[in-house]
Every structure is written in C-alpha cells, then in structure tokens.
Amino acid sequence: MNKKLNFSDWLLFDGAMGTMLQNHGIKFGELPESYNILYPELIEKIHKEYIDAGCDIITTNTFGANSYKLKNYSYSVKEIITSAVRLARKAAKDRFVALDIGPIGQLMQPYGTLTFQEAYDIFAEQVKIGFTEGADVILIETMSDIYEAKAAILAAKENSPLPVFCTMTLQNDGRTLTGTDPLTMVTVLQGLGVDALGINCSLGPKEIIPQLNDILLYSKVPIMVQPNAGLPEIKDSTTIYNVTPYEFASDIKSIAELGATILGGCCGTTPEFISEVRKALDSIRPVSRHVKKITAAASGVKTEIIGEGITIIGERINPTGKKKIKDALKSGNINYLALEAIQQKDAGANIIDINAGIPEIDEEEMMVKITKEIQSLIQLPLQIDSMQPKVIEAAVRIYNGKPIINSVNGKKESMDAIFPIAKKYGALVIGLTLDEKGIPFKAEDRLDVAKKIVDCGESYGIAREDIIIDTLALTASAQQDAVKETIKAIGLIKEELGVKTTLGVSNVSYGLPRRELLNSTFLAMALTAGLDAPIIDPLDEGIKNTISSFNVLWSYDVKAEAYIKSLNDKPTPSWNLDNNIEKSL
Amino acid sequence: MNKKLNFSDWLLFDGAMGTMLQNHGIKFGELPESYNILYPELIEKIHKEYIDAGCDIITTNTFGANSYKLKNYSYSVKEIITSAVRLARKAAKDRFVALDIGPIGQLMQPYGTLTFQEAYDIFAEQVKIGFTEGADVILIETMSDIYEAKAAILAAKENSPLPVFCTMTLQNDGRTLTGTDPLTMVTVLQGLGVDALGINCSLGPKEIIPQLNDILLYSKVPIMVQPNAGLPEIKDSTTIYNVTPYEFASDIKSIAELGATILGGCCGTTPEFISEVRKALDSIRPVSRHVKKITAAASGVKTEIIGEGITIIGERINPTGKKKIKDALKSGNINYLALEAIQQKDAGANIIDINAGIPEIDEEEMMVKITKEIQSLIQLPLQIDSMQPKVIEAAVRIYNGKPIINSVNGKKESMDAIFPIAKKYGALVIGLTLDEKGIPFKAEDRLDVAKKIVDCGESYGIAREDIIIDTLALTASAQQDAVKETIKAIGLIKEELGVKTTLGVSNVSYGLPRRELLNSTFLAMALTAGLDAPIIDPLDEGIKNTISSFNVLWSYDVKAEAYIKSLNDKPTPSWNLDNNIEKSL
Ligand SMILES: [Zn+2]
Ligand SMILES: [Zn+2]
Ligand SMILES: [Zn+2]
Structure with missing residues (x-):
C-alpha cells in the first residue's frame, strides 16, 4: 500500500472476525487464527464482504496470534501472521490492512507472571512479521491493561515505522479491568505516541458514548x-447481540458527530453493520473537536492534572542530606523507601519523587526496583529524579503510566540527552532554568532559559504542556537577592510561556535557623506567584499548614471542608454561608 | 502689591534685621520690634539698604511680635505689626514684603505649657494684622518645633490668602531642637500646603549644604x-560671624546650583552680603530638581516611608470584638490604650492605628485625647481611624506630623467629606475599594473603584502618592471566591495606578478555626502580591514569623540579621556568605 492514511476524513474499519467465523460454524475450542491456514478462502471471503460493505481498512485475523497463546498449538506465530496478512492484503486491494494485536492472555507483573520485557518481546515478534508482510497499521485492541498496551506500543514503534492505533476495553464501571480510567488512557497512550486511540468491545455503542467524554475532551x-x-x-448458551445494523449505524453516527473519526464494529457486528455505518458516515463530515491541553502525569490508574489546585510532589525519597535514605539505598532496603512513599501519600502528596543517586550503588538497577515496588504499592504518579539519562530511561521505560522526568536543564548536552527520552516514553519533564552560564540572577534571564528549553523541547516534538519549569530556589543565606527573582520568574514564565511551574522549596532556607518558618513562608509566596507543583516534604507541619490554608484562601478547598476536617476541629458556630455574608465586612 | 511671585526665577530675600540693629547700637534687653515705633526711619533705612542691595523681598521687623513675647511690654501686637508692615511696604515699592513670624518663645505641650489652640490663636492674630496691612507673604521662620510650625501654618492659611513660607532651624545633629529631621520637615510642611520650605539660621552656608540632601530630594x-x-x-562677649560677603555669596551660589531658589541671609548678614548674593545669582539660572515622590506618614520626629520594606500598621487599638479595649474606652483608661501602643511599637509596628469608635462615649474627645497621649509616649506616626469625618478632623488637626486617615471610600459622600480634611492637614488617606454599589467581587472592578478614588482625590488637590488603597479582605468563610480577588487587586492596582496598598489582614479568617494559620498565610500571599502596609496585630506570633521570614526572602532583612537576632539563635556554622554560594545548588 502506498496510499497514506487520511486522518481528516472518516476511517471506517471492518466489523467482527470472530462473529463471522461463528456464523460459519467455528466451534468452541477451535483456534480462530488457524483458519488463516486451514480455510484461507473463508477468511479472504469475510475480508471481501467487509470491503464490499464499504470499509476503508480491514483487520487481519491475528487477534490471539502471539507466542503465549500459541504455545500449545502446532502453528507458529510466523505462520499464522504471515498467512493472515497475505490474505488480508490480497482482499484489501487499494484499502488498508491493519495488523490486529490483542492482549497476550496473561496478566503482567505484579498481578500476573509476565515481565514487561517478556510482553514486549511477544508483541515485537508479531509486529516484525506483520510489517514484513505488508500491514499498513498496527492495531493494538481490546486492551485491559495499560501497562501491557505500553509494551505493545513500544514494540510496535521500535520494530516498525507503521502507524499505531490502540483501543482499550472498559468494564461497566468505566475503567479497564486493571483500573485505567479514560483520562489516564488518553494521557498515557498519546504520551507513547499512538496515532489513534479509543475504546472497543465490551459495550454497545449507546453505553460507550458517556465513556467517551474525557477522550473527546483531551x-x-x-x-x-x-x-x-x-x-x-x-x-x-450462545452469546447474542440485540442491536440491529441500522440502530448501530445511527449510534455510530452520534459518536462521529461528537468527534470520533475512526469507526468500526467489534463483537456481533457483520458486513451489514458496516454497510449501514458507511451510509451513515457518508451523510456527514468529521467535526473538529476543541482539545483541552493539560499538563498531566499518570500512573496506570490515576491522572494528576497539574495546574488545577496545588500538586504536591513529595521530596522525601532523596538521599541528599538524609542518612536514613542513604542507608536504605546502600543496603537495598526497599521496604523503607516504600514506606516513605506511603507516608507521603497519606500526608497528601499527589506525586512522589524518587531519587536513588548515591555513588555506592548501581543507581539504574535500584531506580528500576524502587519504581516497580512503589508502583505496586501506591497509585500515585511518580517522578523519576536522576542526574543520569540512562537511569532515567531505564525507569521511565518500565514505568506504568506517564511519569515526570526530573530533570532537563538549558544546557545543550542535557536537552539532547533528555528530550528524546521524554518524547519516546511520553513523560512530563521538569526544565531547570539554568544553562551553560549557570543560574541567571534575574527573573527575565531565567525566562530566557525557560524559553530555550520549551523551544528545544518543541523541536524534539514535545508539547509545551509536557514541560514544567523549575525557577530554582537559591539559598537565602548565600544569594539572598536571588530569592525574589525565583518568585518573580514563576509569574513571568507562566505568563510568557504558558507552562506550569514547579519548585524545590526547602533549598531556600539552607544554612539558616528555623528553616520550617522560611520554607512555609516561601511556599506561600511561590503559590501566590502561581507555583503549580511544589516539591516539598508533605509531612512537614509548617508546609502542611501553608498548603491547607492557601487552599482555603485560593478557593481550592471549597467551603474550607478539608481545612476544617484536617484540623480535626469543629467550625465555629458562626460558620454558615448565608450568615457570614452579612457579617463579612 | 499686585505683582505675583515668580517661583521659576530666583527669589532673593534680605539679610538680618537684628544684626543691622546691633550695628546701629541696639542694646541687650531692648525689644527689636519696638524700633518700628521708636525709630521708624532706621527700620525703613535698613529695608531700603536691602532693597538697594538687590533683594526681591524684604522681611518685616516682626520676628518676636506675638502676644506671648509682648505680654510684659507696653506695645500691642497690633501696634507693632501695623507699623512694621507699613514701614516695609513703604520701603519695598515694587518689591515684596514678607510678614516675619518667629517662634512664640514658649514650648508647646507636652514639652512646654502652650496648647495647640493657644499657639494657633497667637499666630492667627499676627497673620490677620499683617494681611490687613498689606504683606505679600507670610514667612514663618527659625522654627524649632514642627508642631508649632503647624499651628502657625494653619493660622496663616485660615486667616489669609497669602503664600506661606516656612523655614526651620537645625542643631548640629541635623535635627531641630524638638527632633525633627529634614525628611520629616519636608513631609509635614508640604503636607500642610506651604508654598516654600527650607532651613534658616543656626548654621553657615557650608554647614547647611549636607542638611539639604533630603529637602532637595523630596x-x-x-x-x-x-x-x-x-x-x-x-x-x-559679642557674637561675631567670620564668613565674608563674597564667601557667603559663593556658598549660596552652590546651594542655588543644587536646586534651592529662594535665598537670603540670616544672623550676621548685611546688605553687603545680599549684594554679593545678587551678583552671584545673576550669573546663573535656577536648576530643575528631580523630586522623588514618596508615600510617607510622619510623627513630629520620624517619617515612615511606605513602600520601602513592609510598613506594619498595628491594629490593636480598636474596640471591634475586643472587650478590654471597649472597657478602656468606656472608662477613659487612656493608660491601657497607651500601653497597647507601646507594646505594638516594641513588637515592630511602624504605625499605630487608633480607633475609638464605640457609641457610649464622645468619640471626638476621646480620639483627641488618645492621639495626644500616644504622641507624647511614642514617636511612631499614627493612623486616625473613624467612621466620622468630624472625629477625623479633630484628631488630624491637633496631630503633630502627617497622619494617615483611615478611611475614605468610593462613595461620593465619603470622598466629599474626607478629601478636604486630608488635603487641608496634609494627611495620607486610605481609600477602601467599595462604593455605593458595595464591594466589587472582581479585582478589575475594585481597580475601577480605586481609580475613582485616586481621580477624585486629585481633583481635591491630593497627590496620588498620598492615597493608599485598601483592596479589602473579605471573609473566606462567607465569600471564599472573593479572597483571591483581594490578592489580585493588590498587584493590579499597584501596577495600574502606581499607588501603595494596605490591607486589614485578619478579617479574612473570621468564622474559621485556627485563624492565625489563615492570617499568616494570607499575609504572605498579600505581601507577595505587593502589599505595602499590612494592618495587623504585631504581637501575633504567626504574623511576626511571616513578616520576619518574608523580610529575609524579599531581601528587606539583609543577611537575615534581624531574623537571626529575633530568633535569639545563632546562625548555623554554615552561615557564611562565601561558603554558601558554593553550596547553594
Ligand atoms: Zn468485541
Ligand atoms: Zn539667624
Ligand atoms: Zn534670621
């Protein structure tokens, strides 16, 4: 195929292969993919019927064609995929062929037994064969585990130049089996660079519509x-579907009118359905969506949007100046580090920073271990904090979700090392306002460095909303006049560049007495200037108090409910919205 | 005289009258002013010699012609001033005549026995006669006490339409006898609306030059x-002066080149001196000065510039919600209130707010009493806080210095009542951002009210730097979303109007638990937004901590010296400017 996919028009996929095979008498326990070899004419005929129904792209009969599922069969992955793609290719003529990749059939660690690398290798095998045989698109579909989807997407992108589409399947609660919500799905999948994403299977078209809200928005x-x-x-004892082809097409039309452009059918759909959908789509034009750009980190099950309220980044897992963390890293006491993560989460952290940088250990190995362990225990997004690009890459590769990389800076060497990693794995990245000339004194000059970082990031294909700028808190004891430049830079950078900001707060008080006092005042100042994501110790009382009171004063904590609750205190009797309006001045 | 004074050119006064009378044989104990009646030809001759020497304006021989000094003489004030002005008028021809008014000769309360009203009456008598007899200018000179100068200026302005000049005389320490420094002199005198101000007597021209710095600047x-x-x-046993006329003129030329435009001689100068000065001035043109506009309140001895560091306005003397203050006001326990003022000063207040507004008492009488009492005990500027214009006027009238009026608001009625008072007495005035329509919700609308206040103030002749805007802290419990508008309004108003800002901080937490937490965070937020003069309880620990740490972080407390001292704590060993620069990141 030399024709290019045209994303500005409808792209109509086919309907179910399994349903068609059932209609043709496939029995329970038969391997549908074996039909590529056993009954190639039937497969080709089904493909042709879908082509005749008007679809733009057909899907190879390879849903379960992976080495895990085939291990007890006599067919190799290569045989099946080769024959499947050739059949589809033959039927497709000038239409497109999508290499179908379904879930492996075994959960990944920590739920199941598959490692990330094993999953990757399984998918990579499929991709290489499909690409060699001439598929136009890699379709990763019916995914329940976004971590598995990540392995598949990386395998697809590292082993072929083909466009990658990925659809996941939701339970009735609106999440995938392993808990991914639609927003997190979007955050992670588009970070990984898929060319299209969405939902398939599980639900009928009517039930899918409300689940599309966040996908359509983000x-x-x-x-x-x-x-x-x-x-x-x-x-x-047979599964049947009650929606008629006409009803189905009418619902697909509604979905299309909301903004989806790549459509098709899953279980229960046949060429009749696709034919009706084709007719329906021919009567309308794709609508342009208004996409809301957000700065978001995610684990596999939770997205933290930065810039809507305060995002607390817990700083405690960092050996700098902390003997116990150092000892835990040295002795490999992962439990101690995990406990630090849990405590920070319980104290209100939204994201946990992890730094394993001590010279005595293999930082890369340790960082990967901690990242896995903490991801198995808490659902918060993590921030991978290291001076070494290879440590960062190893951790963000096996990370489940969209992590934050801490950090890149304005030095060419740093940007050239970090941005490709951030781009490939879809990580947010913190940009420090320093470069070859050091940390600029003036806020305006820090803005210049930030602009350089954002511009360079964009040249690497990183959206500016995926860059968070750290204006760098210098110590008041050593560079007192620079402190206000840090604060001013926050507002300036947000206004001029439209990016979110972060700041390691506690450095400011280094070398002065009663650091908690300076830290909490500095935090209030930075938040007022627009700081989005302070990097702090969430267990510190002063910091906690500043955040809870700021949240009241900035209306993040509506009616001060969390504030009052956290103080474990009853509101005074005068607390009453209506009464107080009168008394307020 | 119908000719108008021309302030864009030199205005050369004459030299000493007393020195001339001594040269003509006046004896110790003789009343110089009696010569107007006893030896009118001599006085006229001296005036003429000065006229011939080239001066533009001559000074009547009335320095001590007040009822206090004349009470043991047989001459009335009226006789002396009448004859003196007539003689000067006759000699002056087309030149100007200044009615000379010196100090009364008795200190005012609390140092001496004179009340403000008595001083005023004494000066008023002189002014009325001088004006009636045709003086062109009221010259209040050789003042040592700025409070006495205020009485004289008010008397001059309320009893004649003539321009008022006021010069004070400094000790070797650069302050007047009662402690007024040159900046405070400028702040208070120009607030009272003098047409010219400066220094006379005491020092020779060389010694005066360094004392002119603040006067020239402000x-x-x-x-x-x-x-x-x-x-x-x-x-x-004779006082002699060693500067020659030529040297004198050369120094006056230097003074003129710095920016003074109204020149003349005091003790020891004669027509020869004036003649040399005339020649010197004829060789140069007045220079234009760059005047630094400041927002400043003052007592008689201390000026608080608002906008250079945090100005703490102590709020404690206010009966609202404070039983002890209420009781003290009811029982007339001024000592209790005075103690509150002293405690606030000791806790770091720069200005003390005084509110005596309870219905059970004569607020005007009480406000005047408290103002006098507190002024006698502490040197900080005061803020007169009342809902009643007559209470405000009574207090600012007898106030020694440049007070702050708390407050005017955007209602026409308020502005029409308060601005004339602020203008007449040269008070700073706090403008609340509310008007007939209440307190606007949005920061932009509060800016509009602030602009209306500033514009209206300017139409009353009040400089915008004499208006401080209060963006009004609403309670978070009743109007949570309005809190951030208050903060935003601070920056907006400062940027758009270029005025300083104030804010009563503690109202924000009304009706919520742990108010001190919200208050101190809110204060940090407001300071970051640019708040200049918080109205706070300076004894509150949280507030204190916020201010001392903000001062470090905003470089107001250089090298954190005050912070470290206030914590009564040694800096950690790492506190060292050079060491810490290395460690700072
Ligand atoms: Zn399905
Ligand atoms: Zn003199
Ligand atoms: Zn004199």
Missing part, C-alpha cells in the same frame, strides 16, 4: 471507536 | 535657604 490524536453490537446476552 | 515646593554668616563665635 485526546490530541484521532479517536477510534469500535463498539460491540450492543450488550451481549446469553441465549441457549 | 520637596515638591520651592526650597528656601537663609544661612547665618557662618558659625557664630563669641569674641569679647
């Missing part, structure tokens, strides 16, 4: 939707 | 300088 890439032909019902 | 009105003919020396 996805910067085209949205793909392949519903089942309604919710499945079991009748005489 | 005076918006023309500067008048009349030095003695050098420092006096006693020789054979």
Whole structure:
C-alpha cells in the first residue's frame, strides 16, 4: 500500500472476525487464527464482504496470534501472521490492512507472571512479521491493561515505522479491568505516541458514548471507536447481540458527530453493520473537536492534572542530606523507601519523587526496583529524579503510566540527552532554568532559559504542556537577592510561556535557623506567584499548614471542608454561608 | 502689591534685621520690634539698604511680635505689626514684603505649657494684622518645633490668602531642637500646603549644604535657604560671624546650583552680603530638581516611608470584638490604650492605628485625647481611624506630623467629606475599594473603584502618592471566591495606578478555626502580591514569623540579621556568605 492514511476524513474499519467465523460454524475450542491456514478462502471471503460493505481498512485475523497463546498449538506465530496478512492484503486491494494485536492472555507483573520485557518481546515478534508482510497499521485492541498496551506500543514503534492505533476495553464501571480510567488512557497512550486511540468491545455503542467524554475532551490524536453490537446476552448458551445494523449505524453516527473519526464494529457486528455505518458516515463530515491541553502525569490508574489546585510532589525519597535514605539505598532496603512513599501519600502528596543517586550503588538497577515496588504499592504518579539519562530511561521505560522526568536543564548536552527520552516514553519533564552560564540572577534571564528549553523541547516534538519549569530556589543565606527573582520568574514564565511551574522549596532556607518558618513562608509566596507543583516534604507541619490554608484562601478547598476536617476541629458556630455574608465586612 | 511671585526665577530675600540693629547700637534687653515705633526711619533705612542691595523681598521687623513675647511690654501686637508692615511696604515699592513670624518663645505641650489652640490663636492674630496691612507673604521662620510650625501654618492659611513660607532651624545633629529631621520637615510642611520650605539660621552656608540632601530630594515646593554668616563665635562677649560677603555669596551660589531658589541671609548678614548674593545669582539660572515622590506618614520626629520594606500598621487599638479595649474606652483608661501602643511599637509596628469608635462615649474627645497621649509616649506616626469625618478632623488637626486617615471610600459622600480634611492637614488617606454599589467581587472592578478614588482625590488637590488603597479582605468563610480577588487587586492596582496598598489582614479568617494559620498565610500571599502596609496585630506570633521570614526572602532583612537576632539563635556554622554560594545548588 502506498496510499497514506487520511486522518481528516472518516476511517471506517471492518466489523467482527470472530462473529463471522461463528456464523460459519467455528466451534468452541477451535483456534480462530488457524483458519488463516486451514480455510484461507473463508477468511479472504469475510475480508471481501467487509470491503464490499464499504470499509476503508480491514483487520487481519491475528487477534490471539502471539507466542503465549500459541504455545500449545502446532502453528507458529510466523505462520499464522504471515498467512493472515497475505490474505488480508490480497482482499484489501487499494484499502488498508491493519495488523490486529490483542492482549497476550496473561496478566503482567505484579498481578500476573509476565515481565514487561517478556510482553514486549511477544508483541515485537508479531509486529516484525506483520510489517514484513505488508500491514499498513498496527492495531493494538481490546486492551485491559495499560501497562501491557505500553509494551505493545513500544514494540510496535521500535520494530516498525507503521502507524499505531490502540483501543482499550472498559468494564461497566468505566475503567479497564486493571483500573485505567479514560483520562489516564488518553494521557498515557498519546504520551507513547499512538496515532489513534479509543475504546472497543465490551459495550454497545449507546453505553460507550458517556465513556467517551474525557477522550473527546483531551485526546490530541484521532479517536477510534469500535463498539460491540450492543450488550451481549446469553441465549441457549450462545452469546447474542440485540442491536440491529441500522440502530448501530445511527449510534455510530452520534459518536462521529461528537468527534470520533475512526469507526468500526467489534463483537456481533457483520458486513451489514458496516454497510449501514458507511451510509451513515457518508451523510456527514468529521467535526473538529476543541482539545483541552493539560499538563498531566499518570500512573496506570490515576491522572494528576497539574495546574488545577496545588500538586504536591513529595521530596522525601532523596538521599541528599538524609542518612536514613542513604542507608536504605546502600543496603537495598526497599521496604523503607516504600514506606516513605506511603507516608507521603497519606500526608497528601499527589506525586512522589524518587531519587536513588548515591555513588555506592548501581543507581539504574535500584531506580528500576524502587519504581516497580512503589508502583505496586501506591497509585500515585511518580517522578523519576536522576542526574543520569540512562537511569532515567531505564525507569521511565518500565514505568506504568506517564511519569515526570526530573530533570532537563538549558544546557545543550542535557536537552539532547533528555528530550528524546521524554518524547519516546511520553513523560512530563521538569526544565531547570539554568544553562551553560549557570543560574541567571534575574527573573527575565531565567525566562530566557525557560524559553530555550520549551523551544528545544518543541523541536524534539514535545508539547509545551509536557514541560514544567523549575525557577530554582537559591539559598537565602548565600544569594539572598536571588530569592525574589525565583518568585518573580514563576509569574513571568507562566505568563510568557504558558507552562506550569514547579519548585524545590526547602533549598531556600539552607544554612539558616528555623528553616520550617522560611520554607512555609516561601511556599506561600511561590503559590501566590502561581507555583503549580511544589516539591516539598508533605509531612512537614509548617508546609502542611501553608498548603491547607492557601487552599482555603485560593478557593481550592471549597467551603474550607478539608481545612476544617484536617484540623480535626469543629467550625465555629458562626460558620454558615448565608450568615457570614452579612457579617463579612 | 499686585505683582505675583515668580517661583521659576530666583527669589532673593534680605539679610538680618537684628544684626543691622546691633550695628546701629541696639542694646541687650531692648525689644527689636519696638524700633518700628521708636525709630521708624532706621527700620525703613535698613529695608531700603536691602532693597538697594538687590533683594526681591524684604522681611518685616516682626520676628518676636506675638502676644506671648509682648505680654510684659507696653506695645500691642497690633501696634507693632501695623507699623512694621507699613514701614516695609513703604520701603519695598515694587518689591515684596514678607510678614516675619518667629517662634512664640514658649514650648508647646507636652514639652512646654502652650496648647495647640493657644499657639494657633497667637499666630492667627499676627497673620490677620499683617494681611490687613498689606504683606505679600507670610514667612514663618527659625522654627524649632514642627508642631508649632503647624499651628502657625494653619493660622496663616485660615486667616489669609497669602503664600506661606516656612523655614526651620537645625542643631548640629541635623535635627531641630524638638527632633525633627529634614525628611520629616519636608513631609509635614508640604503636607500642610506651604508654598516654600527650607532651613534658616543656626548654621553657615557650608554647614547647611549636607542638611539639604533630603529637602532637595523630596520637596515638591520651592526650597528656601537663609544661612547665618557662618558659625557664630563669641569674641569679647559679642557674637561675631567670620564668613565674608563674597564667601557667603559663593556658598549660596552652590546651594542655588543644587536646586534651592529662594535665598537670603540670616544672623550676621548685611546688605553687603545680599549684594554679593545678587551678583552671584545673576550669573546663573535656577536648576530643575528631580523630586522623588514618596508615600510617607510622619510623627513630629520620624517619617515612615511606605513602600520601602513592609510598613506594619498595628491594629490593636480598636474596640471591634475586643472587650478590654471597649472597657478602656468606656472608662477613659487612656493608660491601657497607651500601653497597647507601646507594646505594638516594641513588637515592630511602624504605625499605630487608633480607633475609638464605640457609641457610649464622645468619640471626638476621646480620639483627641488618645492621639495626644500616644504622641507624647511614642514617636511612631499614627493612623486616625473613624467612621466620622468630624472625629477625623479633630484628631488630624491637633496631630503633630502627617497622619494617615483611615478611611475614605468610593462613595461620593465619603470622598466629599474626607478629601478636604486630608488635603487641608496634609494627611495620607486610605481609600477602601467599595462604593455605593458595595464591594466589587472582581479585582478589575475594585481597580475601577480605586481609580475613582485616586481621580477624585486629585481633583481635591491630593497627590496620588498620598492615597493608599485598601483592596479589602473579605471573609473566606462567607465569600471564599472573593479572597483571591483581594490578592489580585493588590498587584493590579499597584501596577495600574502606581499607588501603595494596605490591607486589614485578619478579617479574612473570621468564622474559621485556627485563624492565625489563615492570617499568616494570607499575609504572605498579600505581601507577595505587593502589599505595602499590612494592618495587623504585631504581637501575633504567626504574623511576626511571616513578616520576619518574608523580610529575609524579599531581601528587606539583609543577611537575615534581624531574623537571626529575633530568633535569639545563632546562625548555623554554615552561615557564611562565601561558603554558601558554593553550596547553594
Ligand atoms: Zn468485541
Ligand atoms: Zn539667624
Ligand atoms: Zn534670621
């Protein structure tokens, strides 16, 4: 195929392969993918029926064609995928062929037994064969585990130049089996550089519509939707779907009118359905969506949007000046570090920074270990903090979600090392306002460094909303006049560059007595100037108090409910919205 | 005289009258002013000699012509001033005549026995006669007590339409006898609306030059300088002055080149001196000064510039919600209130707010009493805080210095009542951002009210730097979303209007638990937004901590010296400027 995919028009996929095979008498326990070899004419015929129904792209019969699922069969992955792609290719003519990749069939660690690398290798094998045989698109679909989807996407992108589409499947609670919500799905998948993303299977088109809200709002890439032909019902021990082709097409039209552009059918759909959808789509034009750009980090199950309220980044897992952390790193006491993560989460942290940088250990190995361990214990997004690009890459590669990289700076060497990693793994990245000339004294000059970082990031394909600028708190004891420049730089950089900001707060008080006093005042100042994500010790009382009171005063804590609760104190009797308006001045 | 004074050119006064009378044989104990009646030809001749020497304006021989000094003489004030003005008028021809008014000769309360009203009455008598007889200018000179000068200026302005010039005389320490420094002199005198101000007597021209720095920098009105003919020396029990007319003129030329435009001589100068000065001035043109505009309140001895560091306005003397203050006001326990003032001063207050507003008492009488009492005990400027214009006027009238009026607001009625008082007495005035429509919710709308206040103030002749805007802290419990508007309004108003800002901080936490937490965070936020003069309880620990740490972080407390001292704590060993620069990041 030399024709290019046209994302500005509809891209209509086919409907179900399994349903068609059932209609043609496939029995329970038969391997659908074996039909590529056993009944190639049937497969080709089904493909042709979908082509005739008007679809733009057909899906190879390779959903379960991975080495894990095939291990007890006599067919190799290579045989099946080779024959499947050739059949589709033959049927497709000038239409496109998508290499279908479904879940492996075994959960990944820590839920199951598969390691990330094993999953990657399984997917990589599929991708290489599919690409060699001439598929136009890699379709990773019906994913329940976003971590598995990440392995598949990386495998697809590292082993072929093909566009990668990824759709996941939701439970009735609106999350995937392993807990990913639609916003997190968008955050992670588009970070990984998919060309389209969306939902397939599980639900009928009507049930999918409300689940599309966040996807429609936040996805910067085209949205793909392949519903089942309604919710499945079991009748005489057979699964049936009750939505008619016309109803299905009418719902797909609604979905298309909301902004999805890549459409098709999943279980229960047949060429009749696709034919009706084609007719429906031919009567309308794709709508342009208004995409909301956000700065968001995510674990596999939780997205933290930075810039909506205060994002607390817990700083405690860092050996600098902390003997106990150093000891834990040296002795490999991961439990101690995990406990620090849990305590910070319980104290209100939204993101946990992890720094394992001591010279005595293999930092890369330790960082990977800690990252995995903490991800298995808490659901917060993590911030990978290291001076070494290779440590960062190792951790963000096996990380489940969209992490934050701490940090890049304005030095060419740093940007050239870090930005490719951030781009590839879809990480947020903290940019420190320093460069070859050091930390500029004036706020305006720090803005210049920040601009250089943002510009360079964009040249690497990183959206500016994926860069968070750290205006760098210098110590008041050594560079007192620079402190206010740090504060001024926050507002300046936000206004001029439209990026979010972070700041390691406690450095400011280094070398002075009663540091907690200076830290909490400095935090209040920085928050007032617009600081989005302070890097702090969430267990510090002064810091806690500043944050809880700031949240009241800046209306983040509506009606001061959290404030009052955290003080474990009853509101005074006069607390009453209506009464107080009168008394207020 | 119908000719108008021309302030854009030199205005040359005459030299000493007393020295001339001594040269003509006046004896110790003789009343110089009696010569107007006893030897009118001599007086007229002296005036004429000065006229011939080239001066533009001559001074009547009325320095001591007040009812206090004349009470043991047989001459009335009326006789002496009438004859003196007539003689000067006759000699002056087309030149100007200044009615000379010296100090009364008795200190005012609390140092001496004179009340403000008595002093006022004494000066008023002189002014009325001088004006009736045709003087062109009221010259209040050789003042040592700025409070007495205030009485004289008010008397001059309320009893004649004539221009008022006021010069004070400094001790060797650069302050007047009662402690007024040159900056405070400028702050208070120009507030009272003098047409020229400066220094006379006491010092020779060389010694006066360094004392002129602040006057040259801050005076918006023309500067008048009349030095003695050098420092006096006693020789054979006679006071003599050693500067020659030529030297004198050369120094006056230097003074003129710095920016003074109204010049003349005091003790020891004669027509020869004036003649040399005339020649010197004829060779140069007045220079234009760059006047630094400041927002400043003052007592008689201390000026607080608002906007250079944090100005702490102590709020404690206010009966609202404070039973002990209420009781003290009811029982007339001024000592209790005075103690509150002293405690606030000791805790670091720069200005003390005084509010005596309870319905049970005569607020005007109480406000005047408290103001006098506190002024006698502490040297800080005061802020007169009342809802009633008559209470405000009574207090600012007898106040020694440049007070702050708390407050005017954007209602027409308020502005029409308060601005004339502020203008007349040269008070700073706090403008609350509320008007007939209440307190606007949005920061932008509060800016509009502030602009209306500033514009209206200017239409009343009040400089914008004499208006301080209060963006009004609403309670977070009742109007949570308005809190951030208060903070935003600070920056907006400062930027758009270029005025200083104040804010009563503690109202924000009304109705919520742990108010001190919210208050100190709110204060840090407001200071970061640019708040200049918080109205706070300076004894509150949280507030104190916020201010001392903010002062470090904003470089107001250089090298954190006050911070470290206030914590009564040694700096950590690492405190060292050079060492810490290395360690700072
Ligand atoms: Zn399905
Ligand atoms: Zn003199
Ligand atoms: Zn004199």
